[in-house]
Amino acid sequence: MRHRTGTRIPLRSPVTRLAVVAALAAGALGVHAAEPAGAAQAAVCNGYVGLTYDDGPSGSTPALLTALRQNGLRATMFNQGQYAAANPAQVRAQVSAGMWVGNHSYTHPHLTQQSQATIDSEISRTQQAIAGAGGGTPRLFRPPYGETNATVRAVEARYGLTEVLWQVDSQDWNGASTDAIVAAAGRLTNGQVILMHDWSANSRAAIPRIAQGLAARGLCAGMISPQTGRAVAPG
Structure with missing residues (x-):
């Protein structure tokens, strides 16, 4: 017996002959064997959203990263500088897990109530702490409590x-x-960002269902563009 390519297959037993016949019949009917686990089709992304987690890294970070990776999600971690300095291994773990790292100030104060010098210190020390921990130099900043003004933006x-x-x-x-x-x-919706926190057990527990919900709507977890501040396809 020959495949359509002309390759001869030795048929040493009835079992072998039956297996070959079944395989060829399946091919003729357009039936394909199951693909290996890693060969599943990639999700179709009709849009991107930004999952963000504030206030890390912490003792909760390893479990959060595990949950995100197990569910095929990437997120932006807005780290506090004081915690990045204290937990450099967790900053590296964030990067190794495919996450992006942003600046969330050093001590999480109400920046709009601070002097320009204090604001500068909060931001600059966090840039240094994250870079020193192996997280790269952040390009994104989330002001604590979402409080901002012209001085903070400057x-x-x-x-x-x-x-x-x-x-x-x-x-x-x-x-x-x-x-x-x-x-x-x-x-x-496409381009939007959601606020969550590194330490929240409920947010961590929500991850599998968040992943399912996004996939059902054709949305994927993307990066946040330093140009627009909106979620886009990972670069």
Whole structure:
């Protein structure tokens, strides 16, 4: 017996002959064997959203990274400088897991109530702490509490940072349930960003369902563009 390519297949037993006949019949019918696990088709991305987690790195970071990776998601981690300096291995773990790292100030103060010199110190020390920990030099900045003004933006510009707020607030910081966080992520549309936190167990528990919900809507987790502050395809 020959394949269509003309290659001869030795048929040493009835079992072998039956297997070959079945294989050829399946091919004729357009039936294909299951693909290896790694050969699954890539998700079709009709748009991108930005998943963001503030206030890390912390003792919760390893579990968060594991959940994100297991569900095929990437996110932007807005780290506090004081925690990056104290947990450099976790900053490196964020990068190794395919996440992006942003600046979230050094000590999380209300920046709009601070002097320009203090704002500068908060931002510059965090740039140094994250870079020193192996997280690269951040290009994105999220002001604590989402509070900003002209002075804050002027200092951001000095360090080449793009300010990133959010269009959807998960309310995880306010005790939102896992169901509520999943529902919040379900409101995301192309280009939008959601606020979550590194330390929130409920946000971590929501990750599998967030991934399922995005896939069902043809949305993928993207990076946040330093040019626009909106979610785009990973570069």
